[in-house]
Amino acid sequence: MTERGAVMTIFEAYNNTKKRLAAAGIEDSVFEAKAIIRHITGLSNNEILTNYMNNLTEFQENNLTAIMRQREIRYPLQYILGNWGFYKYKFKVGVGVLIPRNDTEILVETASEFLKDKKNPQVLDLCAGSGCIGISLAKDYPDAAVVMVEKFEEAARYIKQNIELNEAYNTLLLMGDVLEGAGSGEYDLIVSNPPYIPKTELSLMNEETKFEPETALLCEGDGLKFYRVIAEKYKASLKNGGMLAFEVGFSQAQSVCDILKQNGYSDIRTVKDYNGTDRVVCAVK
Template identity: 30%
Template sequence: MTIAELLHSATGANQLGDSPQLDCELLLCFVLGVAPSYLKTWPERQVSGDHWAQFDALLQRRIAGEPVAYLIGSQGFWSLDLEVSPATLIPRPETELLVEVALDLALPEQAAVLDLGTGTGAIALALASERNGWQICAVDLQQSAVDLAERNRQRYQLNNVRLFASDWFAAIPVQRFDLIVSNPPYIEANDPHLTQGDVRFEPASALVSGDDGLDDLRLVCSQSVDYLADGGWLLLEHGFDQGAAVRELLERAGFTLVETRSDLNGCERITLGCCHF
Protein backbone atom coordinates (compact mmCIF):
# COMPACT_ATOMS: atom_id res chain seq x y z
CA MET A 1 0.00 0.00 0.00
CA THR A 2 1.17 3.54 -0.69
CA ILE A 3 1.26 6.25 1.97
CA ALA A 4 -1.80 7.93 0.43
CA GLU A 5 -3.75 4.65 0.23
CA LEU A 6 -2.89 3.69 3.79
CA LEU A 7 -3.97 7.06 5.20
CA HIS A 8 -7.17 7.03 3.16
CA SER A 9 -8.03 3.52 4.32
CA ALA A 10 -7.23 4.23 7.98
CA THR A 11 -9.16 7.48 8.26
CA GLY A 12 -12.16 6.29 6.31
CA ALA A 13 -12.80 3.01 8.06
CA ASN A 14 -12.28 3.88 11.72
CA GLN A 15 -13.74 6.06 14.46
CA LEU A 16 -10.84 8.15 15.69
CA GLY A 17 -12.41 11.13 17.38
CA ASP A 18 -12.25 14.74 16.31
CA SER A 19 -9.10 14.67 14.15
CA PRO A 20 -8.80 11.29 12.38
CA GLN A 21 -6.59 12.56 9.54
CA LEU A 22 -4.13 14.24 11.88
CA ASP A 23 -4.08 11.24 14.24
CA CYS A 24 -3.25 8.85 11.42
CA GLU A 25 -0.59 11.16 9.98
CA LEU A 26 1.12 11.51 13.36
CA LEU A 27 1.12 7.75 13.89
CA LEU A 28 2.49 7.05 10.43
CA CYS A 29 5.20 9.71 10.78
CA PHE A 30 6.23 8.09 14.05
CA VAL A 31 6.42 4.62 12.51
CA LEU A 32 8.32 5.80 9.43
CA GLY A 33 10.54 8.20 11.37
CA VAL A 34 9.75 11.11 9.07
CA ALA A 35 8.42 14.65 9.30
CA PRO A 36 4.77 15.40 8.34
CA SER A 37 5.96 17.11 5.14
CA TYR A 38 7.27 13.74 3.91
CA LEU A 39 3.74 12.34 3.71
CA LYS A 40 2.65 15.22 1.48
CA THR A 41 5.79 15.11 -0.67
CA TRP A 42 5.89 11.37 -1.27
CA PRO A 43 2.28 10.08 -1.11
CA GLU A 44 3.04 7.40 -3.71
CA ARG A 45 5.84 5.77 -1.66
CA GLN A 46 5.16 2.19 -0.67
CA VAL A 47 4.79 1.30 3.02
CA SER A 48 6.60 -1.91 3.95
CA GLY A 49 4.81 -4.82 5.60
CA ASP A 50 6.64 -4.26 8.88
CA HIS A 51 5.77 -0.58 8.95
CA TRP A 52 2.17 -1.32 8.05
CA ALA A 53 1.94 -3.80 10.93
CA GLN A 54 3.44 -1.29 13.39
CA PHE A 55 1.07 1.41 12.19
CA ASP A 56 -1.96 -0.88 12.45
CA ALA A 57 -1.05 -1.91 16.00
CA LEU A 58 -0.86 1.73 17.06
CA LEU A 59 -4.05 2.52 15.16
CA GLN A 60 -5.96 -0.18 17.05
CA ARG A 61 -4.78 1.27 20.35
CA ARG A 62 -5.88 4.73 19.20
CA ILE A 63 -9.30 3.35 18.26
CA ALA A 64 -9.50 1.94 21.81
CA GLY A 65 -9.00 5.48 23.09
CA GLU A 66 -5.31 5.81 23.92
CA PRO A 67 -4.08 9.38 23.28
CA VAL A 68 -1.81 9.83 20.28
CA ALA A 69 0.69 11.69 22.48
CA TYR A 70 1.16 8.59 24.64
CA LEU A 71 1.41 6.32 21.59
CA ILE A 72 4.20 8.34 19.99
CA GLY A 73 5.70 9.62 23.26
CA SER A 74 5.64 13.32 22.43
CA GLN A 75 3.44 16.40 22.23
CA GLY A 76 4.03 19.85 20.80
CA PHE A 77 3.63 22.80 23.18
CA TRP A 78 4.57 26.41 22.46
CA SER A 79 7.72 26.10 20.31
CA LEU A 80 8.82 22.85 21.95
CA ASP A 81 8.33 19.17 21.22
CA LEU A 82 8.05 17.54 24.64
CA GLU A 83 8.45 13.95 25.74
CA VAL A 84 5.28 12.72 27.44
CA SER A 85 4.30 9.56 29.26
CA PRO A 86 1.26 8.20 31.13
CA ALA A 87 2.93 9.56 34.30
CA THR A 88 1.99 13.10 33.26
CA LEU A 89 -0.88 15.12 31.90
CA ILE A 90 -0.64 15.77 28.16
CA PRO A 91 0.10 19.48 27.55
CA ARG A 92 -2.87 21.18 25.90
CA PRO A 93 -3.06 24.18 23.56
CA GLU A 94 -5.31 26.04 26.02
CA THR A 95 -2.45 26.15 28.52
CA GLU A 96 -0.38 28.25 26.10
CA LEU A 97 -2.62 31.16 27.16
CA LEU A 98 -1.00 31.00 30.60
CA VAL A 99 2.42 31.31 28.98
CA GLU A 100 1.25 34.27 26.88
CA VAL A 101 -0.18 36.11 29.89
CA ALA A 102 2.98 35.48 31.95
CA LEU A 103 5.22 36.84 29.20
CA ASP A 104 3.10 40.00 28.97
CA LEU A 105 3.61 40.88 32.64
CA ALA A 106 6.03 43.66 33.60
CA LEU A 107 8.46 41.47 35.53
CA PRO A 108 12.13 42.04 36.40
CA GLU A 109 14.67 40.94 33.81
CA GLN A 110 16.03 38.45 36.34
CA ALA A 111 12.60 37.40 37.65
CA ALA A 112 12.31 34.49 40.08
CA VAL A 113 9.53 32.19 38.90
CA LEU A 114 7.87 29.12 40.43
CA ASP A 115 5.89 26.54 38.45
CA LEU A 116 3.74 24.33 40.68
CA GLY A 117 2.75 20.91 39.35
CA THR A 118 5.02 21.11 36.34
CA GLY A 119 4.22 17.68 34.81
CA THR A 120 6.17 17.50 31.53
CA GLY A 121 7.72 20.87 32.36
CA ALA A 122 5.68 22.49 29.58
CA ILE A 123 4.96 25.86 31.22
CA ALA A 124 8.36 26.29 32.89
CA LEU A 125 10.29 25.32 29.77
CA ALA A 126 8.18 27.50 27.47
CA LEU A 127 8.82 30.49 29.73
CA ALA A 128 12.51 29.66 30.00
CA SER A 129 12.83 29.45 26.22
CA GLU A 130 11.49 33.00 25.90
CA ARG A 131 13.16 34.63 28.94
CA ASN A 132 16.68 33.35 29.49
CA GLY A 133 17.19 35.81 32.35
CA TRP A 134 14.37 34.35 34.41
CA GLN A 135 15.35 31.87 37.11
CA ILE A 136 12.63 29.23 37.17
CA CYS A 137 11.94 26.64 39.85
CA ALA A 138 9.56 23.87 38.75
CA VAL A 139 8.16 21.18 41.04
CA ASP A 140 5.86 18.18 40.88
CA LEU A 141 4.66 15.72 43.49
CA GLN A 142 5.58 12.73 41.31
CA GLN A 143 9.28 11.96 40.92
CA SER A 144 8.53 10.23 37.61
CA ALA A 145 7.15 13.53 36.29
CA VAL A 146 10.19 15.44 37.57
CA ASP A 147 12.50 12.96 35.81
CA LEU A 148 10.58 13.35 32.55
CA ALA A 149 10.58 17.15 32.80
CA GLU A 150 14.33 17.04 33.44
CA ARG A 151 14.83 15.09 30.20
CA ASN A 152 12.83 17.75 28.37
CA ARG A 153 14.93 20.47 30.01
CA GLN A 154 18.16 18.78 28.99
CA ARG A 155 16.95 18.34 25.42
CA TYR A 156 16.63 22.10 25.01
CA GLN A 157 19.54 22.96 27.34
CA LEU A 158 17.41 25.36 29.34
CA ASN A 159 19.81 25.92 32.19
CA ASN A 160 17.68 28.59 33.88
CA VAL A 161 15.22 25.91 35.08
CA ARG A 162 15.66 23.84 38.24
CA LEU A 163 13.40 20.83 38.83
CA PHE A 164 12.68 18.82 41.96
CA ALA A 165 9.90 16.91 43.71
CA SER A 166 7.62 18.77 46.12
CA ASP A 167 4.07 18.41 47.41
CA TRP A 168 3.07 21.91 46.33
CA PHE A 169 5.08 24.29 48.59
CA ALA A 170 6.31 21.64 51.03
CA ALA A 171 9.91 21.42 49.73
CA ILE A 172 10.21 24.94 48.28
CA PRO A 173 13.15 26.88 49.76
CA VAL A 174 12.15 29.99 51.69
CA GLN A 175 12.29 32.81 49.14
CA ARG A 176 10.10 35.33 47.34
CA PHE A 177 9.05 34.83 43.74
CA ASP A 178 8.07 37.50 41.24
CA LEU A 179 5.71 35.05 39.55
CA ILE A 180 4.00 31.80 40.51
CA VAL A 181 2.25 29.83 37.77
CA SER A 182 0.24 26.64 38.05
CA ASN A 183 -2.03 24.40 36.04
CA PRO A 184 -3.26 22.34 39.01
CA PRO A 185 -5.84 19.53 39.03
CA TYR A 186 -9.28 21.15 38.84
CA ILE A 187 -11.81 18.47 37.83
CA GLU A 188 -14.56 17.34 40.19
CA ALA A 189 -14.15 13.80 41.50
CA ASN A 190 -17.48 12.65 40.02
CA ASP A 191 -17.16 14.43 36.66
CA PRO A 192 -18.44 12.01 33.97
CA HIS A 193 -15.77 13.21 31.52
CA LEU A 194 -13.19 11.27 33.53
CA THR A 195 -14.55 8.08 32.01
CA GLN A 196 -14.60 9.37 28.44
CA GLY A 197 -12.06 9.92 25.67
CA ASP A 198 -8.34 10.50 26.14
CA VAL A 199 -8.75 11.58 29.77
CA ARG A 200 -9.36 7.95 30.77
CA PHE A 201 -5.67 7.26 30.18
CA GLU A 202 -4.24 10.27 32.01
CA PRO A 203 -3.21 10.15 35.70
CA ALA A 204 -6.14 10.99 37.97
CA SER A 205 -3.75 12.74 40.37
CA ALA A 206 -3.13 15.37 37.69
CA LEU A 207 -6.83 15.87 37.01
CA VAL A 208 -9.02 15.46 40.08
CA SER A 209 -9.17 17.88 43.01
CA GLY A 210 -11.90 17.08 45.49
CA ASP A 211 -15.66 17.06 45.22
CA ASP A 212 -15.87 20.52 43.63
CA GLY A 213 -12.52 20.51 41.77
CA LEU A 214 -11.20 23.43 43.82
CA ASP A 215 -9.16 21.78 46.59
CA ASP A 216 -5.74 22.38 45.01
CA LEU A 217 -6.71 25.84 43.75
CA ARG A 218 -7.68 26.78 47.31
CA LEU A 219 -4.32 25.60 48.64
CA VAL A 220 -2.29 27.42 45.98
CA CYS A 221 -4.26 30.66 46.40
CA SER A 222 -3.95 30.68 50.18
CA GLN A 223 -0.26 29.70 50.40
CA SER A 224 1.14 31.68 47.46
CA VAL A 225 1.05 34.94 49.41
CA ASP A 226 3.81 33.56 51.67
CA TYR A 227 6.09 33.01 48.66
CA LEU A 228 5.41 36.06 46.46
CA ALA A 229 7.39 39.26 46.42
CA ASP A 230 5.59 42.55 46.87
CA GLY A 231 4.02 43.20 43.46
CA GLY A 232 4.41 39.55 42.45
CA TRP A 233 1.80 37.73 40.39
CA LEU A 234 -0.07 34.45 40.67
CA LEU A 235 -1.39 32.92 37.42
CA LEU A 236 -3.71 29.93 37.53
CA GLU A 237 -5.33 27.75 34.91
CA HIS A 238 -8.78 26.42 35.83
CA GLY A 239 -11.95 24.92 34.41
CA PHE A 240 -14.17 26.86 32.03
CA ASP A 241 -16.84 27.30 34.72
CA GLN A 242 -14.52 28.10 37.64
CA GLY A 243 -13.54 31.68 36.86
CA ALA A 244 -15.83 33.30 39.41
CA ALA A 245 -14.81 30.85 42.14
CA VAL A 246 -11.08 31.39 41.52
CA ARG A 247 -11.48 35.17 41.47
CA GLU A 248 -13.17 34.91 44.86
CA LEU A 249 -10.34 32.72 46.19
CA LEU A 250 -7.72 35.23 45.07
CA GLU A 251 -9.58 38.22 46.47
CA ARG A 252 -10.14 36.43 49.77
CA ALA A 253 -6.38 35.76 49.97
CA GLY A 254 -5.70 39.48 49.53
CA PHE A 255 -4.76 39.65 45.86
CA THR A 256 -5.50 42.78 43.85
CA LEU A 257 -5.93 43.48 40.13
CA VAL A 258 -7.72 40.13 39.89
CA GLU A 259 -9.00 39.27 36.42
CA THR A 260 -9.83 36.28 34.24
CA ARG A 261 -8.75 35.75 30.64
CA SER A 262 -10.60 33.60 28.11
CA ASP A 263 -9.07 31.12 25.67
CA LEU A 264 -9.60 31.02 21.91
CA ASN A 265 -12.87 29.15 22.44
CA GLY A 266 -14.21 31.99 24.58
CA CYS A 267 -13.98 29.92 27.77
CA GLU A 268 -12.67 31.46 30.99
CA ARG A 269 -9.31 29.70 31.38
CA ILE A 270 -6.70 31.80 33.25
CA THR A 271 -7.14 33.92 36.38
CA LEU A 272 -4.41 36.14 37.78
CA GLY A 273 -3.87 38.43 40.71
CA CYS A 274 -1.17 40.68 42.14
CA CYS A 275 0.22 40.37 45.67
CA HIS A 276 0.81 43.56 47.70
CA PHE A 277 1.90 43.66 51.32
Protein backbone atom coordinates in the same frame (compact mmCIF):
# COMPACT_ATOMS: atom_id res chain seq x y z
CA MET B 1 9.22 -17.69 8.30
CA THR B 2 5.73 -16.42 7.49
CA GLU B 3 5.02 -14.85 4.09
CA ARG B 4 4.20 -11.17 4.10
CA GLY B 5 0.66 -10.42 2.82
CA ALA B 6 -0.22 -7.83 0.17
CA VAL B 7 2.12 -4.85 0.37
CA MET B 8 0.59 -1.45 1.09
CA THR B 9 1.61 1.88 -0.44
CA ILE B 10 1.93 5.01 1.71
CA PHE B 11 -1.18 6.36 -0.01
CA GLU B 12 -3.20 3.24 0.81
CA ALA B 13 -1.92 3.26 4.37
CA TYR B 14 -2.96 6.90 4.80
CA ASN B 15 -6.47 6.33 3.40
CA ASN B 16 -6.96 3.19 5.42
CA THR B 17 -5.74 4.86 8.62
CA LYS B 18 -8.01 7.85 8.07
CA LYS B 19 -11.04 5.59 7.55
CA ARG B 20 -10.32 3.49 10.63
CA LEU B 21 -9.78 6.57 12.81
CA ALA B 22 -13.08 8.08 11.65
CA ALA B 23 -14.86 4.77 12.30
CA ALA B 24 -13.41 4.77 15.84
CA GLY B 25 -15.09 8.15 16.41
CA ILE B 26 -11.94 10.26 16.21
CA GLU B 27 -12.90 13.76 15.10
CA ASP B 28 -9.84 15.00 13.28
CA SER B 29 -9.05 11.81 11.39
CA VAL B 30 -7.23 13.65 8.59
CA PHE B 31 -4.82 15.42 10.94
CA GLU B 32 -4.22 12.25 12.94
CA ALA B 33 -3.76 9.99 9.90
CA LYS B 34 -1.10 12.37 8.57
CA ALA B 35 0.63 12.48 11.97
CA ILE B 36 0.65 8.67 12.23
CA ILE B 37 1.98 8.18 8.69
CA ARG B 38 4.71 10.78 9.33
CA HIS B 39 5.56 8.98 12.56
CA ILE B 40 5.88 5.48 11.06
CA THR B 41 7.69 6.56 7.86
CA GLY B 42 9.82 9.34 9.31
CA LEU B 43 8.81 11.47 6.29
CA SER B 44 7.60 15.09 6.27
CA ASN B 45 4.23 16.04 4.72
CA ASN B 46 6.03 17.12 1.53
CA GLU B 47 8.05 13.92 1.33
CA ILE B 48 4.85 11.92 1.76
CA LEU B 49 3.33 13.76 -1.21
CA THR B 50 6.29 12.91 -3.45
CA ASN B 51 6.64 9.31 -2.22
CA TYR B 52 3.02 8.32 -1.84
CA MET B 53 3.25 5.37 -4.23
CA ASN B 54 6.19 3.84 -2.33
CA ASN B 55 5.47 0.69 -0.36
CA LEU B 56 5.63 0.60 3.41
CA THR B 57 8.37 -1.68 4.72
CA GLU B 58 7.29 -4.71 6.73
CA PHE B 59 8.52 -2.98 9.89
CA GLN B 60 6.49 0.14 9.13
CA GLU B 61 3.40 -1.92 8.40
CA ASN B 62 3.72 -3.84 11.68
CA ASN B 63 4.24 -0.58 13.52
CA LEU B 64 1.11 0.87 11.91
CA THR B 65 -0.91 -2.21 12.92
CA ALA B 66 0.25 -1.87 16.53
CA ILE B 67 -0.48 1.88 16.61
CA MET B 68 -3.97 1.44 15.18
CA ARG B 69 -4.77 -1.19 17.81
CA GLN B 70 -3.89 1.38 20.48
CA ARG B 71 -5.57 4.35 18.86
CA GLU B 72 -8.80 2.48 18.17
CA ILE B 73 -9.25 1.99 21.91
CA ARG B 74 -8.62 5.77 22.20
CA TYR B 75 -5.12 5.56 23.66
CA PRO B 76 -3.97 9.18 23.16
CA LEU B 77 -2.23 10.10 19.91
CA GLN B 78 0.25 12.19 21.89
CA TYR B 79 1.38 9.16 23.92
CA ILE B 80 1.79 7.18 20.68
CA LEU B 81 3.89 9.89 19.04
CA GLY B 82 5.86 10.40 22.28
CA ASN B 83 6.09 14.15 21.96
CA TRP B 84 3.79 17.10 21.42
CA GLY B 85 4.09 20.75 20.41
CA PHE B 86 3.01 23.23 23.07
CA TYR B 87 3.26 27.03 22.84
CA LYS B 88 6.55 27.50 20.93
CA TYR B 89 8.29 24.35 22.09
CA LYS B 90 8.22 20.55 21.96
CA PHE B 91 7.70 18.27 24.97
CA LYS B 92 8.10 14.55 25.54
CA VAL B 93 4.93 12.92 26.82
CA GLY B 94 3.80 9.42 27.70
CA VAL B 95 2.03 7.33 30.30
CA GLY B 96 2.19 8.98 33.72
CA VAL B 97 2.12 12.61 32.64
CA LEU B 98 -0.63 15.01 31.61
CA ILE B 99 -0.61 15.91 27.91
CA PRO B 100 -0.03 19.68 27.57
CA ARG B 101 -3.31 21.33 26.46
CA ASN B 102 -3.83 24.21 24.05
CA ASP B 103 -5.76 26.05 26.77
CA THR B 104 -2.67 26.07 28.99
CA GLU B 105 -0.89 28.17 26.37
CA ILE B 106 -3.09 31.05 27.56
CA LEU B 107 -1.51 30.77 31.01
CA VAL B 108 1.98 30.77 29.49
CA GLU B 109 1.17 33.77 27.29
CA THR B 110 -0.23 35.70 30.27
CA ALA B 111 2.79 34.85 32.41
CA SER B 112 5.28 35.58 29.62
CA GLU B 113 3.72 39.00 29.05
CA PHE B 114 4.07 39.79 32.76
CA LEU B 115 7.78 38.89 32.67
CA LYS B 116 8.47 41.13 29.66
CA ASP B 117 10.12 43.98 31.56
CA LYS B 118 11.58 42.01 34.48
CA LYS B 119 15.32 41.50 34.91
CA ASN B 120 16.45 38.05 36.11
CA PRO B 121 12.92 37.10 37.18
CA GLN B 122 12.43 34.33 39.73
CA VAL B 123 9.58 32.03 38.68
CA LEU B 124 7.81 29.17 40.45
CA ASP B 125 5.70 26.61 38.54
CA LEU B 126 3.59 24.56 40.95
CA CYS B 127 2.26 21.13 39.83
CA ALA B 128 4.64 21.12 36.89
CA GLY B 129 3.70 17.81 35.12
CA SER B 130 5.65 17.66 31.85
CA GLY B 131 7.23 21.00 32.71
CA CYS B 132 5.50 22.63 29.75
CA ILE B 133 4.72 25.88 31.61
CA GLY B 134 7.96 26.36 33.50
CA ILE B 135 10.19 25.29 30.62
CA SER B 136 8.33 27.52 28.12
CA LEU B 137 8.89 30.53 30.40
CA ALA B 138 12.52 29.56 30.96
CA LYS B 139 13.01 29.40 27.18
CA ASP B 140 11.27 32.74 26.61
CA TYR B 141 13.47 34.35 29.29
CA PRO B 142 16.95 32.82 29.44
CA ASP B 143 17.83 35.25 32.25
CA ALA B 144 14.98 33.87 34.40
CA ALA B 145 15.42 31.22 37.09
CA VAL B 146 12.49 28.80 37.10
CA VAL B 147 11.71 26.32 39.88
CA MET B 148 9.24 23.55 39.01
CA VAL B 149 7.52 21.57 41.77
CA GLU B 150 6.06 18.13 41.13
CA LYS B 151 4.97 15.45 43.58
CA PHE B 152 4.95 12.33 41.44
CA GLU B 153 8.03 10.60 40.03
CA GLU B 154 6.12 9.26 36.96
CA ALA B 155 5.52 12.86 35.87
CA ALA B 156 8.86 14.22 37.06
CA ARG B 157 10.84 11.92 34.77
CA TYR B 158 9.28 13.77 31.84
CA ILE B 159 10.32 17.10 33.34
CA LYS B 160 13.90 15.86 33.42
CA GLN B 161 13.70 14.74 29.78
CA ASN B 162 12.05 17.99 28.72
CA ILE B 163 14.70 20.11 30.42
CA GLU B 164 17.28 18.24 28.31
CA LEU B 165 15.21 18.29 25.12
CA ASN B 166 14.75 22.05 25.35
CA GLU B 167 18.16 22.74 26.91
CA ALA B 168 16.34 24.73 29.57
CA TYR B 169 19.18 24.77 32.06
CA ASN B 170 17.87 27.84 33.87
CA THR B 171 15.31 25.55 35.53
CA LEU B 172 15.30 23.45 38.66
CA LEU B 173 13.05 20.48 39.42
CA LEU B 174 11.95 20.14 43.01
CA MET B 175 10.14 16.97 44.09
CA GLY B 176 7.57 17.89 46.70
CA ASP B 177 3.98 18.42 47.73
CA VAL B 178 2.43 21.77 46.83
CA LEU B 179 -0.19 21.26 49.52
CA GLU B 180 2.69 21.23 52.02
CA GLY B 181 4.23 24.42 50.60
CA ALA B 182 7.13 22.84 48.65
CA GLY B 183 9.26 25.36 46.77
CA SER B 184 8.56 28.31 49.05
CA GLY B 185 10.97 31.18 48.46
CA GLU B 186 10.84 34.62 46.91
CA TYR B 187 9.39 34.92 43.42
CA ASP B 188 8.30 37.52 40.89
CA LEU B 189 5.80 35.11 39.41
CA ILE B 190 4.03 31.97 40.62
CA VAL B 191 2.13 29.96 38.00
CA SER B 192 0.09 26.84 38.44
CA ASN B 193 -2.16 24.52 36.51
CA PRO B 194 -3.10 22.25 39.40
CA PRO B 195 -5.45 19.26 39.41
CA TYR B 196 -8.92 20.85 39.43
CA ILE B 197 -11.51 18.37 38.19
CA PRO B 198 -14.01 17.29 40.87
CA LYS B 199 -14.63 13.51 40.94
CA THR B 200 -18.27 14.16 40.01
CA GLU B 201 -17.12 15.44 36.58
CA LEU B 202 -15.04 12.32 35.84
CA SER B 203 -17.74 10.94 33.56
CA LEU B 204 -17.62 14.10 31.38
CA MET B 205 -14.02 13.48 30.40
CA ASN B 206 -13.27 12.15 26.92
CA GLU B 207 -12.05 8.62 26.24
CA GLU B 208 -8.40 9.66 25.84
CA THR B 209 -8.31 11.43 29.20
CA LYS B 210 -9.01 8.11 30.91
CA PHE B 211 -5.44 7.07 30.02
CA GLU B 212 -3.97 10.09 31.78
CA PRO B 213 -3.03 10.00 35.48
CA GLU B 214 -5.92 10.75 37.85
CA THR B 215 -3.40 12.41 40.16
CA ALA B 216 -2.93 15.08 37.47
CA LEU B 217 -6.61 15.67 36.89
CA LEU B 218 -8.74 15.04 39.94
CA CYS B 219 -9.06 17.20 43.00
CA GLU B 220 -11.09 16.18 46.02
CA GLY B 221 -14.30 18.02 46.94
CA ASP B 222 -15.24 21.00 44.79
CA GLY B 223 -11.96 21.01 42.83
CA LEU B 224 -10.74 24.27 44.37
CA LYS B 225 -8.43 22.92 47.08
CA PHE B 226 -5.15 23.72 45.28
CA TYR B 227 -6.29 27.29 44.54
CA ARG B 228 -7.17 27.87 48.22
CA VAL B 229 -3.91 26.39 49.50
CA ILE B 230 -1.66 28.10 46.93
CA ALA B 231 -3.33 31.52 47.30
CA GLU B 232 -2.84 31.35 51.05
CA LYS B 233 0.38 29.39 51.59
CA TYR B 234 2.45 30.87 48.78
CA LYS B 235 1.48 34.52 49.25
CA ALA B 236 4.52 34.97 51.48
CA SER B 237 6.66 33.59 48.63
CA LEU B 238 5.53 36.30 46.22
CA LYS B 239 7.43 39.60 46.08
CA ASN B 240 5.35 42.75 46.40
CA GLY B 241 4.07 43.50 42.90
CA GLY B 242 4.57 39.84 41.96
CA MET B 243 1.90 37.93 40.05
CA LEU B 244 0.06 34.70 40.86
CA ALA B 245 -1.51 33.11 37.77
CA PHE B 246 -3.69 30.01 37.63
CA GLU B 247 -5.31 27.93 34.94
CA VAL B 248 -8.86 27.15 36.06
CA GLY B 249 -11.63 24.74 35.06
CA PHE B 250 -14.45 25.90 32.76
CA SER B 251 -16.75 26.95 35.61
CA GLN B 252 -14.22 27.92 38.29
CA ALA B 253 -13.06 31.44 37.35
CA GLN B 254 -15.47 33.33 39.64
CA SER B 255 -14.74 31.10 42.64
CA VAL B 256 -10.99 31.46 42.13
CA CYS B 257 -11.35 35.27 41.81
CA ASP B 258 -13.20 35.17 45.15
CA ILE B 259 -10.42 33.09 46.75
CA LEU B 260 -7.83 35.62 45.58
CA LYS B 261 -9.92 38.49 46.87
CA GLN B 262 -10.34 36.82 50.27
CA ASN B 263 -6.57 36.45 50.44
CA GLY B 264 -5.99 40.16 49.80
CA TYR B 265 -4.61 40.07 46.25
CA SER B 266 -5.21 43.02 43.94
CA ASP B 267 -5.62 43.55 40.16
CA ILE B 268 -7.57 40.28 39.94
CA ARG B 269 -8.48 39.52 36.34
CA THR B 270 -9.43 36.67 34.05
CA VAL B 271 -8.23 35.77 30.57
CA LYS B 272 -10.32 33.82 28.07
CA ASP B 273 -9.21 30.72 26.16
CA TYR B 274 -9.65 30.08 22.42
CA ASN B 275 -13.29 29.05 23.05
CA GLY B 276 -14.17 32.22 24.95
CA THR B 277 -14.14 30.52 28.38
CA ASP B 278 -12.42 32.27 31.31
CA ARG B 279 -9.38 30.00 31.58
CA VAL B 280 -6.77 31.99 33.47
CA VAL B 281 -7.19 33.90 36.70
CA CYS B 282 -4.33 36.10 37.81
CA ALA B 283 -3.68 38.67 40.48
CA VAL B 284 -0.93 40.79 41.94
CA LYS B 285 0.37 40.91 45.52
